[in-house]
Amino acid sequence: MRPEDSIFIDLRTDFGFKRLFGSPERSSILIRFINALFAGRMVVTEVTFHDKEMLPQDPSGKRTIYDVYCTTETGHHFILEMQMNDSANFPQRVLFYTAKAIVGQGQRGINYALRPIYTVVFTNFNLKHLSKRLVNEVLLKERTTNEIYSEALRLIFISLPEVKPEWNKCDNELEQILYLVKNMHTMDKNSDPYRSGKYSDMFDASECENMACEEVVEYSKSYYKMIDDMAALEYSKQEARAEGLKEGRQEGRKEGRKEGRAEGFIEVAQKLLKSGMSREFICETLGMTPKELGLC
Numbered sequence: 001m002r003p004e005d006s007i008f009i010d011l012r013t014d015f016g017f018k019r020l021f022g023s024p025e026r027s028s029i030l031i032r033f034i035n036a037l038f039a040g041r042m043v044v045t046e047v048t049f050h051d052k053e054m055l056p057q058d059p060s061g062k063r064t065i066y067d068v069y070c071t072t073e074t075g076h077h078f079i080l081e082m083q084m085n086d087s088a089n090f091p092q093r094v095l096f097y098t099a100k101a102i103v104g105q106g107q108r109g110i111n112y113a114l115r116p117i118y119t120v121v122f123t124n125f126n127l128k129h130l131s132k133r134l135v136n137e138v139l140l141k142e143r144t145t146n147e148i149y150s151e152a153l154r155l156i157f158i159s160l161p162e163v164k165p166e167w168n169k170c171d172n173e174l175e176q177i178l179y180l181v182k183n184m185h186t187m188d189k190n191s192d193p194y195r196s197g198k199y200s201d202m203f204d205a206s207e208c209e210n211m212a213c214e215e216v217v218e219y220s221k222s223y224y225k226m227i228d229d230m231a232a233l234e235y236s237k238q239e240a241r242a243e244g245l246k247e248g249r250q251e252g253r254k255e256g257r258k259e260g261r262a263e264g265f266i267e268v269a270q271k272l273l274k275s276g277m278s279r280e281f282i283c284e285t286l287g288m289t290p291k292e293l294g295l296c
Contacts, residue, residue: 006185006186006208007187007188007189007207007208007209008184008185008187008203008206008207008208009184009185009206009207009208009211009219009223010184010185010223010226011180011181011182011184011185011206012082012084012122012124012160012181012182012226013219013222013223013225013226014067014082014222014225014226015215015218015219015221015222015223016184016206016219016222017067017068017080017082017122017181018067018068019205019206019215020181020202020205020206021033021067021068021080022049022052022067022068022080023205024049026201026205027046027047027049028201029201029202029205030047030068030070030080031044031045031046031047032173032177033174033177034047034072034078036172036173036174036177037120037135037156037174039172039174042072042074042076044072044073044074044076045073046072046073047070047071047072047073047078048070048071048073049068049069049070050069050070050071051069052065052066052067052068052069064096064097064100066079066080066081066097067079067080067081067082068080068081069101071115075115075116076115076116076118077101077115077116077117077118078118078119078120079097079098079101079117079118079119079120080120080121080122081094081097081119081120081121081122082121082122082124083121083122083123083124084124084226084229084230085124085125085229085230085233086123086125086127086128087284088284089284090127090284091127091129094119094121094155095155097119098117098119098153098155101117101119102114102117102152102153114152115152116151116152116153116154117152117153117154118154118156119154119155119156120156120158121155121156121157121158122158122160122181123157123158123159123160124160124161125159125161126159126161126162127157127159130157132159132162133159133162134158134159134162134163134175134178135156135157135158135159135174136156136157136159137154137155137156137157138154138155138156138157139153139154140152140153158178160178160181160182163175163178163179163182163183164179167179167191167192167193168192176193176198176199177199177202179193180193180199180202184202184203184206229281232281266292266293266294269282269283269288269293269294269295270294273295279295282295283295
């Protein structure tokens with residue numbers, strides 16, 4: 001479905017996700033989501049949005065750009081991210097983003113009182129090393145006793161593939177909100193969620209007619225970038241599998257299969273580079289260094 005054929009925008013796009021959860025004028029939507037996520041364990045009434053870019057202390061370091069970064073009135077920091085494609089370094093990147101927010105609280109002196117950092121990541125795939133369920137929450141715990149070591153860091157992964165396929169089967173507010181995030185672009189004003197009136201704020205924020213012309217253009221760019229990235233990832237996986245299998249059959253032994261896959265990845269990397277993909281995206285997708293892929 002093309003973006004111009006939809007009444008509502010795709011909230012999985014970079015533009016749509018930030019418009020819904022990262023706009024101060026729509027902070028009530030973010031607050032509603034956080035309260036639904038914690039279901040009484042935390043109650044938020046106000047959020048303050050922060051600069052989404054954190055510059056490195058060292059000029060040679062890596063800058064960090066969050067999709068959404070805010071603090072609640074109780075001092076809890078929240079980072080929200082949308083991740084459409086899986087990659088080899090994705091779990092490490094989540095840790096890096098969270099660690100940067102923790103380090104950013106550091107001040108002179110011996111005071112190490114840290115405000116909790118909650119990183120909430122929406123994924124359009126199931127993470128391989130976590131259980132296949134809607135919400136996975138990762139904490140710092142003692143391995144044997146399972147006692148919580150620190151409340152300063154929590155990683156919460158929301159798996160969109162595990163969202164219930166039908167609106168009338170969503171049992172609570174969190175499931176309903178996530179259903180809308182996943183399916184908003186497929187709906188019209190005759191859909192049951194719209195007609196219920198319960199989430200009119202989310203539909204208003206997502207309706208194409210409510211956007212200025214420049215916002216429509218920005219959304220279209222974001223939408224087609226998402227489609228291109230997904231297509232490039234699928235292409236790279238197929239090419240890598242094909243090349244790896246071909247070489248593996250010719251060599252007929254483990255070392256040969258490894259070499260074949262490596263050569264296949266190099267060829268795929270060169271094709272992706274020519275198609276306009278960035279070196280960083282290619283390396284992250286294939287899980288190899290620029291040197292290994294011949295991109296230096």
